[in-house]
Amino acid sequence: xxxxxxxxxxxxxxxxxxxxxxxxxxxxxxxxxxxxxxxxxxxxxxxxxxxxxxxxxxxxxxxxxxxxxxxxxxxxxxxxxx
Numbered sequence: 766x767x768x769x770x771x772x773x774x775x776x777x778x779x780x781x782x783x784x785x786x787x788x789x790x791x792x793x794x795x796x797x798x799x800x801x802x803x804x805x806x807x808x809x810x811x812x813x814x815x816x817x818x819x820x821x822x823x824x825x826x827x828x829x830x831x832x833x834x835x836x837x838x839x840x841x842x843x844x845x846x847x
Contacts, residue, residue, distance in 0.1 A: 779819055790812045791833075801837060
C-alpha cells in the first residue's frame with residue numbers, strides 16, 4: 766500500500782507484568798459515593814498471592830502506585846465532565 770508502518774515496541778516481560786498486576790488490582794478497586802479510592806498495598810498483595818510478580822515488591826508497589834495516580838487523575842477529570 767506504500768505506507769511505512771512504525772515498528773512496534775519490543776515486548777518487555779517486566780512492563781507487561783506490572784500492567785497485568787495493575788489491571789487485576791484495579792478490578793478490585795473500591796468506590797465510595799461514586800468516588801474511586803486509591804489502590805492499597807493489600808489490593809496489590811492480593812493479586813501477587815495468585816500471580817507471580819517478576820519484580821521485588823518495593824519496586825512493584827512504587828510502579829503500581831504511580832500508575833494508580835495517573836489512573837485516578839484521568840478518572841477524576843472524566844468524572845467532572847459528566
